[in-house]
Amino acid sequence: MDAAPSTPGPALGIALVTGACSGIGRALAEQLGARGHDLILVSQRPAELAQTAAAITARHGVSAHDVVCDLARPQAAEELFAAVHARGLSVDILVSNAGFFFFGEAVDAALPQANAMLQLHVVTPSLLCTLFGRPMRARRRGHILLVSSISAFRDVPSISYYGSSKKYLRGFAASLRSELGVYGVNVTCLTPGATATALYDPNVVPVDLATRLGVMMDAKEVAAAGLQALFERRAECIPGRMNRLLAHTAALLPQAVIDAARRHAPWLPPIKQPPR
Ligand SMILES: NC(=O)c1ccc[n+]([C@@H]2O[C@H](COP(=O)([O-])OP(=O)(O)OC[C@H]3O[C@@H](n4cnc5c(N)ncnc54)[C@H](OP(=O)(O)O)[C@@H]3O)[C@@H](O)[C@H]2O)c1
Known part of the structure; x- marks a missing residue:
């Protein structure tokens, strides 16, 4: 159900945001609304979605x-594209933000969860870019923001599915940017570091403590940095000075150091060791 009567989008253009009910996606939707963009908000929770849409409209x-x-279903991108088309809307800004997180070694992963992550982080965003990118290329304008993660900068044990899927997204954004840039369509990759959202199970990751210690950023700051980068047509945005330092430093370290740092991080779930 729409929160407001369907009206033609303003000259600013319509923004579609996936995962728009919480965290970074909600902040992105709010800030795009504040800039005057009409919105298409996507989530799997109808009540929260309707509430979010109504609040932003108000x-x-x-x-x-x-x-x-x-x-996270194989046919999701086509269904979403068809739903938008059926409403007579055309998307000028595509924000692919929806995601989830789990800790665990790859061989221990529950197959439905692993499959859902690959669909949600790899298949659906790629196909959304193909489907919504075509009309943008034809119109020779548009923006695409792909939300990856700082974990895309290194390969970290215990988040093989998450980190590798975010690494895929970062690479996809870079090559898509080259393909579409010559048509005037901008592609930006947002790679947030730890951000205080519902992404993390608070029983596993001490989100409140991390926020108090300044280790986690606020979703609003992350969204603001991402939108600034998008509208400045930058290739990539790592929000926060500490995260930029972390990403660039981590890129220089040998894999053995990354492995050791992760294995000895007492605040994260332990990684199994073979019995002696
Ligand atoms: N928080 C961090 O530290 C951090 C760091 C780097 C990158 N990121 C990335 O930032 C993005 C947003 O995450 P967040 O931190 O804002 O977490 P969040 O508050 O949990 O938001 C995740 C959003 O994704 C949506 N989503 C999850 N599964 C979905 C599905 N199957 N279909 C449709 N929507 C689905 C959720 O909507 P529903 O509620 O409807 O499921 C929710 O709105 C994710 O891609 C995440 O990987 C986050």
């Missing part, structure tokens, strides 16, 4: 359409 006076979709 605050910023933009239209906010909601589309309920589980993006």
